[in-house]
Every structure is written in C-alpha cells, then in structure tokens.
Amino acid sequence: MSPSVDTRRRATLIGGAAALGAGLLPRIAAAADPVKVGLILPMSGPFASTGREIDTAVRLYQQKYGDSAGGRKVEILLKDDGGLMPDATKRIAQELVVNEKVQVLAGFGLTPLAFAAAPIATQAKVPMVVMAAATSIIPQRSPYIVRTGFTLAQVTAPLADWAAKDNTLKIRSVMTLVSDYGPGIDAERVFTKHFTAGGGKILDSLRVPLQNPDFAPFMQRIKDSKPDAVFAFVPSGAGAAVMKQFAERGLSAAGVRLICTGDVLDDELMPSIGQVAVGVHSSHHYSAAHPSPENKEYVRDFMKLSKGMRPNFHSVGGYDGIHLVYEALKKTGGDADGDKLLAAMKGMKWTSVRGPVSIDPDTRDIVQNVYIRKAEMVDGGVYNVEFETIPNFKDPGV
Numbered sequence: 001m002s003p004s005v006d007t008r009r010r011a012t013l014i015g016g017a018a019a020l021g022a023g024l025l026p027r028i029a030a031a032a033d034p035v036k037v038g039l040i041l042p043m044s045g046p047f048a049s050t051g052r053e054i055d056t057a058v059r060l061y062q063q064k065y066g067d068s069a070g071g072r073k074v075e076i077l078l079k080d081d082g083g084l085m086p087d088a089t090k091r092i093a094q095e096l097v098v099n100e101k102v103q104v105l106a107g108f109g110l111t112p113l114a115f116a117a118a119p120i121a122t123q124a125k126v127p128m129v130v131m132a133a134a135t136s137i138i139p140q141r142s143p144y145i146v147r148t149g150f151t152l153a154q155v156t157a158p159l160a161d162w163a164a165k166d167n168t169l170k171i172r173s174v175m176t177l178v179s180d181y182g183p184g185i186d187a188e189r190v191f192t193k194h195f196t197a198g199g200g201k202i203l204d205s206l207r208v209p210l211q212n213p214d215f216a217p218f219m220q221r222i223k224d225s226k227p228d229a230v231f232a233f234v235p236s237g238a239g240a241a242v243m244k245q246f247a248e249r250g251l252s253a254a255g256v257r258l259i260c261t262g263d264v265l266d267d268e269l270m271p272s273i274g275q276v277a278v279g280v281h282s283s284h285h286y287s288a289a290h291p292s293p294e295n296k297e298y299v300r301d302f303m304k305l306s307k308g309m310r311p312n313f314h315s316v317g318g319y320d321g322i323h324l325v326y327e328a329l330k331k332t333g334g335d336a337d338g339d340k341l342l343a344a345m346k347g348m349k350w351t352s353v354r355g356p357v358s359i360d361p362d363t364r365d366i367v368q369n370v371y372i373r374k375a376e377m378v379d380g381g382v383y384n385v386e387f388e389t390i391p392n393f394k395d396p397g398v
C-alpha cells in the first residue's frame with residue numbers, strides 16, 4: 001500500500017474515534033459536507049469524445065435532478081487523464097482519494113485505465129463506477145467496481161447469433177477486425193464462438209494497434225480474401241476512420257458487407273460518417289434513435305446543453321452512473337460509507353434512456369437490452385435504427 005493511502009486510513013480512524021466519543025454530533029457535521037465524486041475521464045487526446053460525452057451527461061443529470069441526494073450535496077471533481085496512460089489514471093485516483101477525500105471514483109474511458117485504478121478503489125474502500133471501459137473482466141479486478149456502461153461480450157454475442165441465422169444478408173463467412181487490446185480481443189473471441197456455433201465460418205482474425213491505427217492495409221487484405229462480411233470493433237472515436245477506409249477501398253462494391261458493434265457507428269460521429277454508414281447492421285445497448293419518451297427528452301436536452309453534439313452510448317453510461325450514485329445515497333440516507341453505498345448499488349433497477357437496466361448483485365455488472373440495428377436516413381441524418389431486441393441480457397463472459 002502506498003504511504004499516501006495509509007495516511008488517509010489513519011485520518012479516517014481518528015475521525016472514527018472522535019465520532020464514537022461525541023455520539024451523533026460528528027455525523028450531523030459530516031452530513032453537511034458534500035459527497036465528493038472523483039470523475040476521471042479522457043478530456044484530451046484521441047479519446048476525448050468519451051470525456052466530453054460523459055462530462056456533458058453528468059452535468060445534464062445535475063441540471064435536471066439538482067445537486068444533492070439523500071440530503072447531501074454531490075460535488076463532482078472532474079480530472080483529465082489524457083486517455084492513454086494508466087499510470088496517470090492511477091496517480092489521479094490516488095490523489096483524489098487521499099487529498100480530496102472523494103467517496104466515489106467514476107469515469108474510466110478505456111480498459112487499461114480502469115485496471116490501473118482498481119487497486120486504489122480496493123485499498124480505499126470506495127465504490128468505483130466504471131462508465132465506459134468494457135472488457136468483461138473489469139469488475140473482477142476490485143470488489144468495489146460497479147459497471148454502468150456495457151461489455152463487448154454482451155453486445156457481440158447477439159450480433160453473431162443474429163448474423164449466423166439471418167437469411168436476408170446470408171452471411172456465412174466472416175473476417176474479424178478488432179483493436180488489439182482487452183475489449184477487441186473479447187469481441188473477437190465472442191464473435192468467433194457464437195458465429196461458428198451458429199454454423200458460420202471465420203476466414204481470418206485481424207488485430208489493429210490501438211494507437212495510430214492504419215486500417216488501409218487491413219481492408220485490402222479483407223477485400224482480397226472476399227468474406228461475405230467483416231465484423232469490426234474499434235473503441236469509440238476511431239469508427240470514422242474504419243468507415244472511411246471501408247468505403248475508399250471499395251469493399252462494398254467487392255461484395256463484402258460490414259457488421260459491427262455500435263462503437264464503430266458511435267452516435268457522436270454519425271453526422272461526420274454520413275451516407276457511408278447507411279445499410280450497415282450493428283448491435284449495441286444504446287442508440288440516439290431509441291424510440292422511448294425518456295430517450296427523446298434526453299437527446300433533446302443533451303443536444304441543447306452541448307450545443308448540438310449527439311449523445312452516444314458512453315454518455316448514457318455516465319448518465320446512469322451518476323444516477324446510481326444518487327439513488328444509492330438516497331437509500332443510505334446520505335451515508336457515503338463505501339461498503340454501504342456498494343450494498344445499495346447492488347441489485348438496483350431503473351428505467352434508463354436506453355431501456356430497462358439493473359445491476360447484477362453478484363457480478364456488479366449491468367444487465368440490459370441489446371438491440372440489433374440498421375443505419376438509416378431519419379429526418380435528414382443517419383441513425384442506428386433498432387429492429388430487434390434481446391431483452392435483459394447479461395454479460396455472457398468470454
């Protein structure tokens with residue numbers, strides 16, 4: 001354990017002894033203090049869109065529901081970790097816990113960053129709400145992790161099952177193309193397992209570097225191999241480059257379809273991807289075109305607050321993540337003790353803008369609908385239109 005976390009523990013013990021001596025008084029004093037939430041996001045660098053989306057969603061939530069829950073003011077401390085350096089995320093998490101005394105850690109744009117912060121949450125006994133990072137194994141890295149985003153396995157398995165049985169596109173052979181790190185490898189494995197179980201064939205599995213990827217040579221290899229389709233996953237922010245290379249290399253004309261997770265057809269990027277996306281089938285847990293009254297209101301308010309940015313799936317992980325913190329505080333009556341908050345979060349159910357969701361009390365992962373979608377022109381813009389629902393779907397593991 002680092003000396004600084006040790007210092008915090010000592011401070012907590014002294015506070016605890018004083019509380020015992022003075023009866024209820026310190027508790028009342030503590031209740032007047034804000035509950036601090038350390039929100040660590042990539043606000044700069046190649047994954048800054050994830051930070052922008054989640055930050056906007058959390059501000060929208062507080063604008064709509066106020067800045068207190070369970071009688072306590074909720075103060076958000078936003079920190080930029082740049083998105084690419086696990087050591088920076090770990091240091092920021094440690095500083096937030098030790099110096100700022102945050103009682104919840106939240107955010108985490110990419111898997112390696114969530115891995116880096118997990119031991120800090122365990123040592124400090126603070127809930128860590130993972131809003132974006134989506135490798136299946138993440139919640140196993142700390143008993144204090146709760147996830148409000150999704151997992152790649154969760155959205156990929158239904159797409160592979162659907163593609164293997166769909167008789168309109170008749171996809172029987174696929175090449176996979178994924179970013180070469182945690183969530184990409186999960187997506188590749190789960191797609192392969194489900195698609196081959198459904199009778200399909202995988203011709204090859206291509207992995208692209210996470211940083212500065214050049215998709216052109218990979219698209220050429222796919223074109224030369226002529227599978228019925230390419231299945232693609234890249235993290236949010238990188239999808240436009242995939243779509244551009246898919247179009248420029250003429251894969252469609254060569255008879256190769258694209259199917260993908262919704263990370264590639266990220267709603268924030270859809271206006272810049274444009275027409276190229278039309279007709280592409282994908283799967284995900286959220287689309288800005290989700291036709292519920294809650295979502296229509298969310299999209300309208302989000303775009304107003306962000307001055308025109310479309311909410312994407314990461315924004316919803318953020319919106320539901322802060323909702324979970326608020327609801328847990330209401331349940332504990334404002335007590336922000338880590339173990340009590342965590343117990344309150346387990347099993348929580350609510351209607352999200354994406355549909356019904358709950359936190360599995362055993363795995364601390366989100367259970368939610370997964371939708372199969374097709375990109376279409378709607379009201380002058382390209383949207384992922386949901387046409388099939390796999391209800392209340394748990395992370396199937398890898």
Ligand code: PHB
Pocket residue numbers: 109110111112132133134135182183234235236263
């Ligand atoms: C991840 O690093 O876990 C991650 C990031 C962005 C995504 C999906 C997964 O869109």
